[in-house]
Amino acid sequence: MRITIVSRIFAPEPGAASLRLKSLVEALGQAGARVDVLTTAPPKTVGAPADISARVSRWPVLRDKSGYVRGYLQYMSFDIPAFFRVLFHTKLDALVVEPPPTTGFFVRLAAALRRAPYIYFAADIWSDAAGSTGAASWIVSGVRTLEKFALSGAAHVIAVSDAVADRVKALAPSAAVTVVGHGVDTRLFTPNGEVPPEPADIVYVGTASEWHGARVGLEAVISVLSANPQATAAFIGQGSEWPELRRIAERSSVASRVRFLSTVPPEEAAMWLRAARASIATLKPGLGYDFAVPTKIYSSLASGTPVAYAGPDPVRTMVSENGLGVATEYNASLLAEQLAQLIDGRREFDSESLRAWTQDNVSATAIAGRAAVAIAECVRHDD
Template sequence: MHIAVFSQYHTNPDCPATSRHYSLLAQMARQHRVTLITTRTWERQRLTREFAWVPEGVELRAADVAYDNTMGVARRALAFGQYAAYSLREGLRIDRPDVIWGISTPLTAAWAAAQVARLRRVPWVFEVQDLWPAFPIAMEAVPSRLAQRQLYALEKSLYHSARHVLPLSPDMTAYVRGLGVPEGKLTTVLNGTDLDLAARATPEAVAALRRQEGLDGQRVVLYAGTFGRANDIPTLVAAAEQLASRCPEVVWLFMGHGYDEPLVRAAAARCSSIRLVSPQPRHAVFSWFRLAEVSVVSFLGLPVLDANSPAKFYDSLAVGTPVVVTNQGWTKTLVEKHGCGWYSPASDAAALALQLEKVLQAPAQLQAAGQAGREVASRYFDRQQIGTTIQAILEQVAP
């Protein structure tokens, strides 16, 4: 079977980003022909050279389209349009696929996949990584009411034209179901994590990292991910400063980059309990999570963000580090149900600092939550299991 994959952002484990589709494509390419239509956005951001850029057996078609999360709305829209045009052209040039797998975000990538599927008369499967256009509209990136209506109409048409829809969280699935998509067309496939890479975070590796970073005798809180507008970084910085005044033995590591990096850098300069850590390759990030006693996964208090499926949530639990979440959606439900983390209200720095102080004073509770997280990750978050589910769906919808 020939699978054509439309994904604007391809990464591999050498990149400072989740490598979800690298793992899934590697698994599928063992049995099927796979053509990936993507961009070279992340290729220049590789931090190591341990892994091939694409898995063995994957045919690559890549456009040279620049993109980063500091771009303004107009520049981002141009990048989206450039990839959509490229992928539409390449999708009509490649050998006719048996099925197309369109991955959003952005929504324009899924649109291109749908157009190629229509023109080549093949079925397509729509993977929903974020709720578009609800997310950019909530972030006030689409001020025009006419444009909003057009984007919502496009979104709904894509859900209905796809043979199957794969949302990355239960809340996303509920949202899509609410647009009238039949239950039989929906399968929730969590973002998940790479348990083989998580296994690299051995006690020896973590101890070496602790010595290397001068963290012996200190307790670590970790935020790892994008410093984007949606991630509520100002609240985390304020909470870190409040925590420092009450728990001087605690160091809060901010690992990543993005829009609010200058804010974090300034906080680290004035507060010795805050450290800015440069982005790490995917295969190394698990040791940083295991080094921490607790991690924080934060977003603004917008309903659309409650549906998110953040990679750092899965990665932390995979190595036994419990998580404090700040959105009220399915992640809050999961950590409370399984006892592998805690909830703190979004944009409330005082509440977050107090929650962290409380859990850090309860080592037995931290240990129990960490073990519960490992068990949840092993049972539900394994990308090999998730890949088997996705492959079965692609095989089922192919003629």
């Protein structure tokens, strides 16, 4: 098989998509495929690319002030060249495309001209996410139209959960969908290994966008730290809510014990997580995005650290029923009460048990293997 992956983000740039695609490249390689990756030149702040068992072609793109390819102008700086890169790329049997839907739109056009099938990797539903941010209705409608176009033209769609698969079928009823699950690199995120020189008791690691609703997590942290003068916290990441979170923390009475750091490489994120006593994850309900799963939860559990989650089901039930930490409704007071029990030792969780759950249920290797099988079957069917 000759598979070409098209994605605006790829290793070594930090992100869930980077880890997911790196695992997919490895799984496809083990299946005997030759893999090419058409992606972006990483930001200057990112270190040298790790060894990848694929031919990686990088293209310079526009990035926002934080260094991310995020925003419609930034997307176009990747998507339009990607159309021509696919069109004139060497011989291929199939394409795999990552969101955003704008990339899927241009890949569908190029794939049609190449007479090649493409597989859409639906890690989430972007039109639902756009609606959750309060974007104008015409923007949401435009994103949904692009997403329907990208999904309906795919020879196959790979979804990360049953809920995402349901939304895919709602947008593209004729789509063939395989659910592979979410994954975390359990080789990278482990309970044992290096830790930061000054670790924090509570960490938030990852994106804080409107639909994450991380403000509730910060308010809970401030409450816990106010009652426990020895405890510390660190928020590590980026996102649209990041500036506001910093302002809230700086105005609080515990400002000196809440650190904010920009996104760090996965290896460094693993250090912060394994050294913490608890991690925070939140999901704001009622925005049409309740089905989402903050993947920061899996990174924490693989590192042996229990999670304190505030948000809707199905994640709340998953955390509670599997003994993965504490979970409440989306409420700062309730979360603070549960988080305090983790920090003061009233609730304890075995790190090896948490890790064992991730290995059994959300191993990136197993999930990438399932995705590789779906891609191979799609190629054989097309032949």
